[in-house]
Amino acid sequence: MHAIERVLNTLDGKPVDRVPTFCAMVEDRTFNEILGKPPISQEWLMTNPIARFVLDKWGPQITKPIFQTELNRALIKRIRAQVELGFDSVWAIHDETFTVIDHTTMVRFSGSVFNIQPDGYGNMTYMYREPGIKSREDFEAWPYWPDADDLAHRTYTFFKKVVAEYGQKTCLFGQGPTYGIQESLLWALGFEKMPVWIRKEKDLVKRYIDMNEEVCLKTNMALLDAGVPVIIQTDDFAFKSGPIMNPKMIDELFGPPYKRIIKAVHDRRGKYVLHSCGDNTRLFDTFISWGVDGLHAYENTSNVDIFKEKKLHGEKVTIIGGVGVDYLLTDRSQEIEVEEEVKRLIAELGPGGRFIIAPVHSLSTIPAHKLRVMVDAVKRFGTYPISL
């Protein structure tokens, strides 16, 4: 069975020949191991005195012509690396959400500010710094919001190339230049202010959600038009110990836009997968009611019980994830431990189908060889009928 058929059948709840694999992206360190390190380190390129001067002086002006062009190349390299690792499905993202402000700062169009910093392996990464919208005036004056149609057009162009090159080799889970509606709101306002604004600035929160919904809808359609079969959206609705806010409030605020987005994807015969970190135990019914086909990540470091979830919801939704990145896929583990955990996950979650095994997250500490061990173990032990 071809990888694409294996994955799509699993998302549909149909029988397949083996448990499919999904790669939750690879970070720069990992794809450099697979594809070879660039001759000049990204860290040096971004931090040498000349680059600093240029970024500090013309950051916003060079974002699109230089920074975004390089980022798009890196994003395509990520996809290539995931395909070379042998995953049945891979996370392909077109991250055109940033504007570089200076050599330490980027803003995301949805209203948040990030640090640009080294990842410890010679590459550059980013980390959330603070909300960009601290007042109603900030919201009205926020200068980075994109034209959704232009963005959708560029998303289509990006994914058309990706589909032409990799669309027959692997099942592409595509994410456009959008992050989850709820987490975008959280980052834009900051966690201390978001609950207050939801109660006191209802009109503004509604406008923010509507603007995000429009971008999500248009870019998702662009992905599907380009030939991507599965849409994946990140939206971390929970922390380690449970949902960020009352599940009823989550459903009231974010349910209607997500239902419209997912319906639009289904109307074009696409599949929809939601990635939400943390313990979503009290939210899974809500997500399923929105119409998702699959859910990722069932983070092992949170309180979620993936095995219990398989029993509770395993017939209604495809469970994607299970492989920890806190220890198991790092340099610290033994290969045999990876193999044993893969076998355990397949034995417990494989029967009945609707399970795609995957790392729960991407992380710069994941070496390529651990991902290979994982994929090889699935190929050896994941054949249906499961006999472990």
Add this chain to the structure above:
Amino acid sequence: MNESILAVRSAVEELNLDDICALVETCLKQGFDPEIIIQEGISTGLETVGRKFEEGEYFLADLIMAGEVVKEAMPLLKERMNPGDGKGKGKVILATVSGDIHEIGKNIVGMILSANGFDVIDLGVDVPARKIVETVKETGARLIGLSALLTTMVGSIRDVVESSRTAGLRDRVKIVIGGACTSRDLCHEMGADDYGETAIDALRIFNKYVASA
């Protein structure tokens, strides 16, 4: 229990940001001592919020709201208190460890601790061990709360433990850890004193250390 104090307590319990100031003003006009309003109205209300959080009725966003409600009320009460009034529970140094800039969890803990009478010294994010030890020396704080989200930065917890030992302060301070990548096992591995999974856990742990001091 007086109805006005009960109304303040209910406002905290029900996360009523709109009415809290008016309700506190009413109590003050009726001649209630600010300390009584804090103890019987606000603190008792916060205990209910904490219980509801642990029982799964309230969520992290509700803890934040409760903190905001208290933040609205406290300036009104503080301006009516005489200098020296109020028995604080002591100083707690909070920091996100070196190499990590995630601060949401730390800020929630800070808000809950402040609302419950702790004097919170928030050193921010990406804080080197040296800075934490210096602050212990400068302030005499005996409680440290360390937050870490990134798996790659857990070694920074050990750095704080070791630095406090090198400075001869290890026996004087209690180091409590929390955050997405932390666990009870990690707490033992890094040589910290305690692990809190939630902000309410953190409050309970710090209260325990204050009570046993």
